[in-house]
Amino acid sequence: MKRSFLLLSILAAISVVAAEAPAAQAAFNQPGENVAVPQNFAFESNSQEPVIQGEKFHFQTEVSRLMNIVINSLYKTPEIFLRELISNGSDALDKIRFQALTNASALQTNPNLNVTIAVHKDKRIITITDTGIGMTKEDLQKNLGTIAKSGTSEFLETMSGDKADMDLIGKFGVGFYSVFLVADKVRVTSKNNNDDQYIWESTAVDDFTIAKDPAGNTLGRGTQIAIHLKPDQDQYLDDTRIQQLVTKYSEFINFPIYIRRTKTKTVEAEPVVAKETDKTTDDSEEAQVEDAKEEEPKEKAAPVTITYEEDDLMNTNKPIWIRDPKSVSETEYDEFYSVLSREPGAKSMAYSHFKAEGDNEFKAIMYIPSKAPKDLYQRVDHAHSNVKLYVKRVFITDDSTDFLPRWLGFLKVVVDAEDAPLNVSRETVQSNKSIKSISKHLVKKLFDLLKSMSQDETKYADFIKEYGTALKLGALEDKSNVKKISRLLRYRSSNSENLTSLESYVSRMKKGQKDIFYFTGANVDEIKQSPFVESLLARGYEVLYMDDPVDEIVLSHLGGFENKSFQNVGKSDLKLGDEDHSAETEKELEQKFLPLLDWMHATLLNDVEKVRVSKRLTTSPAALVANDFGWTANMERIMEGQAKQNKDATMHNFMKNQKKILEINPGHPLILGMLERASKDPKGYENDKHFQEMAKVLYDITLVRSGYSLKDGVKAFAGRVENMLRENLGVDTTAEAEFEVPQAEPRDQEEIDAEIEKREDILDADNEKPGMMSPEELNKMLKEFTDSTNPPMAAPGSSNSQQPEAVNVEEIVAKAEEELDSESSAETKEAVHDEL
Known part of the structure; x- marks a missing residue:
């Protein structure tokens, strides 16, 4: 018994390493061509879908109450359904992978492990198919018939060995019912290695039906969910929209996610070749010889357009945060930052990759962008967060401001919580106490990162240039960390052209000096020329030059540093110590x-x-x-x-x-x-x-x-x-300058009359109605406009040069007048005239 337990533990550990190693994981990243996506959806025939003749069961919990909770409390947007179903499929794939560690034949029914999504616009159906463990008839009844229940907990209990290594996503079944946010009917077809293929169907009223699939084993192994969309959910029939949601929520799922697309391409048709033979017989009755003549191809055939289906991989990026930092290269960190920031080729200034253990386990990567966002300080007053929260590599939210203080809004962070509770909703997980604890860890790791950066003056100077003001805002609003922030501040100083810290300033203070001297101004050059710093510099005191508008407010808020007070040399009470x-x-x-x-x-x-x-x-x-x-x-x-x-x-x-x-x-x-x-x-x-x-x-x-x-x-x-x-x-202070300039003359009557006449012409032109221009004038104007805007049809001098024909306005006007005369209604005549 002990030997079996040890063997299973070793196999489970190997599986974790295999999941992290790209070479081993490649075995599970095969294309999805073996995924069955049937066109008739089991019971459909010629678009006529008969009622399933199977056993009916009643839900153990009132579905109408559940749906009210799902819509109004659990999920804020219907698009969540896709994330939940993909997560369930990932769990099913993990389960069959674990079974295969002790039973190699488990994967024989389908060696590929993936999820495939297909959109059937004509039938308004989306299918999500995984090649996971599948469900038996009993599993369908228990897992999909009981609210807030799934097979994951039971699966973990049946596995002997180290269950901590089994990184399954879901432990509860509420997520499946999010599908009814967009569907009025759901059909689940599932095949488990230990049972036949069965179908579960429900319209989320009060019961569901389970029947054996008359089509037989079409899946091989796994589960297919056919979602019949509601009339107002057509947006999910667009495969581009589906791909956006997969990228947003399920980009880092361990298993490949494909979308099946119908594509067309034009190919050259193969030419038909004819062969002719000559038969000759000599006098000695030799054997008949066939001489093949030179092949002569017929006329080249026109290109042919063919239609075919192809699976496109949607989750190409890998979750490097789950790997050991020692195994991740600088290039991989840079590439992942480009993915995280959605900026191709973007670089970070620094990063921290760490794992927290203890009461709250999570993995995270924290990046400091090389350039501050242009609107960083304009958005301080409204909620913003660059923290992406994942649970078991499933995206939860990036809309929470509780993870980091506002002054750290420039960070880009990925957090993957291992033990966050999922028993209610992944939308509300962020309010859990464990998540609040994660926030403290993130801030602590940031201070560690900045302390490490400060050892390199050049690199840290770049950080201060981009985010120095953010630190100062942190000193104003983050009371719990104000002392740590004060040690990270840097200023220009009279002691050196380089930036200096408050700690370094204090170490250089003169004998008897009790205050840290500073002066604020628009820029450093202005401060250096200020009369307020003259005496201090002459005495040999060091003065901090502060040219950031917020500096004076920050130092007033800090009050002091290491028992030294801040003294603005532009204030009245200046004490020099002598x-x-x-x-x-x-x-x-x-x-x-x-x-x-x-x-x-x-x-x-x-x-x-x-x-x-x-x-x-x-x-x-x-x-x-x-x-x-x-x-x-x-x-x-x-x-x-x-x-x-x-x-x-x-x-x-x-x-x-x-x-x-x-x-x-x-x-x-x-x-x-x-x-x-x-x-x-x-x-x-x-x-x-x-x-x-x-x-x-x-x-x-x-x-x-x-x-x-x-x-x-x-x-x-x-x-x-x-x-x-x-x-x-000696000039008279009351004397005024003497000058002589010509005076402007008023307009005479002739000029005034000419101006009035000109103004009347302009007003008449503005009030001119259609039809006032003569046909000759209109024809001339249209010809000039055509000649100036339309290029010649051929080069000058060409024999086939064509000039645009002039518009015959007279014929158009004559025809229009005939139509006007034929109308009996005066209103109709006026309307047509206006249109002309």
């Missing part, structure tokens, strides 16, 4: 520049919150700083774009109009010159109009250099600059 050493110096500078600070604050009272001496400037005269809760220039640009889509801009206007802080550079010559002028008369700023203009121009320039837009517009700024130039040149 404040204690320069506190006395700052107080002295504040006192020294007090007259200038007062003058400028009074001049810009409506524009700035306050004016103060800066510790962040080195070469720029001034900078405009947002307070800690205000908008920086970058954030203002972002919110400006959103405000255009939002009619209620009250909050936007409030934030935009918040006053900023003006910081002046105590070491800049311009500021020192303005200080000298203010110190001469600390209270005299009201009388110094030139200073006021100078302060406003400085403010406008600082607005632009700090990244903000001009508050009063370009015209006001240009006017201030012009006034300053006039004063420097």
Whole structure:
């Protein structure tokens, strides 16, 4: 007994290896020419289908209630029927293959293992034929007569050995009844090696009939399902539609799936050859000799069109995810990605092929496309998923957003769940807890893949270029993985032209530095020239350059990294770490520049919150700083774009109009010159109009250099600059430019009359009715049009050159007038006239 058990276990293991090995699997991938697709459908004769004279049985469960569940709960689309029936056929093929491991004669009745689909448009019937194990009369009664029952569970129980290796798809029989979504009658013909061929027939009312097939054994072995389509299901009579559904749902079934098509081709007819012989006899009465004359073929026969049937293989792609990753080549991964993405020749940036074991077993392949979809970030707000869920290689859905977070919508993933429950419906399997667990595994594997990619700076830089924004969106919405995502972020830095991670930045921080310094802008070049980074770079601090609009929001959301806070150098509260050493110096500078600070604050009272001496400037005269809760220039640009889509801009206007802080550079010559002028008369700023203009121009320039837009517009700024130039040149600021130009003269009456006459001609032409043009004019117009559009019939000078004949409009009009005169009704005359 133990030896038998061991033998069966070994055979079962060998069968799994054979299923994965292409050479071994080829034995089961024979063409479907041996599949019986009878034209009379067992009981049909001359298109007359008599009632089956057999035993009648009643369903054990009320079919009307079942159909209500099938239509309204289990399946959202009728096309599912094809997937379910092909899956059942795959199970039947697997069963006979397992039996053949211990009984070689099981396959003698038909060595081919495949599924063949045929469409009979004239009879509005689809047949699905498999060469699987088939069903006995008892099996037909039990499996198709009892709702939610199939023979798979019993088959597994009868097999001794390691049943875990038997990768059968279905364990319940609900799927078969999906056929009644499209059929008003179903006839199942089945032949098992242990019984005769029987027919099961039902119209899904309350009973079914089973009878022995009077046609005898036409199948050899297997099952054929004849689906009599409902009147409104003609779409399934198109074999192209059938092929689309097979590609969608059953592309990776282990066994070949054929579709039988009727084709025609033209062939050359064989010429008929005649032979002539001459008979001669010599004087010595030698034997008669026949000399064959030279063969002379008759006149060549015309080509002949012949009609024939041919089986086309529909599932040419192989499910490489069920194989050991070590046995799959790079070329195979690339080819499979092209199939998955439906883009011939498409390449992926990276992939991960893995198998999860434990509570939830599944196999998966995850791809990162080499290029991000153009609409990737436009579709973030609506449901989307690139995860294809399979169960035992049968497609279930790609319409679930529960597998991956939205920010990972760029991934292309195939998941094949081994132990997902199928007891209710493959449409609802995605809501199972085990499927939710798969989602966590997928995200974990993605982080492993990205961590591996980050070891290659060049390769990872390509990923950041395409999907860096997706990572940042993940940091905003995926709270459970925000720390992992923060380690994968990359930014440009003042330290190097290459991208750097936050982890690397922290490792290079200076002594006493507590914050991670960054600045945001439209592009890196603009950030480098910003006055806000001058002092930091001069001190030797590293600054992160962030040119993605979402960067500032992301860092505000992160709050910090490894106990280091993020500090926007464009904000008010900038701490460099040397404040204690320069506190006395700052107080002295504040006192020294007090007259200038007062003058400028009074001049810009409506524009700035306050004016103060800066510790962040080195070469720029001034900078405009947002307070800690205000908008920086970058954030203002972002919110400006959103405000255009939002009619209620009250909050936007409030934030935009918040006053900023003006910081002046105590070491800049311009500021020192303005200080000298203010110190001469600390209270005299009201009388110094030139200073006021100078302060406003400085403010406008600082607005632009700090990244903000001009508050009063370009015209006001240009006017201030012009006034300053006039004063420097000693030109009167109130003087206006002198110019002399000729004045345009009004139209005279003659021109007006000509215009009116021309307009009347145009209106008359618009109101012209058919028949107003003379026959000569119409004939001339048609001839010119014909000559200009129709090319000559032959080359110029050719003897057989033909020119198109001119249309004789006079004859057409005369004939039409005769017809009009013959009409008695005035309305009829008018209608014909309009038609002409």
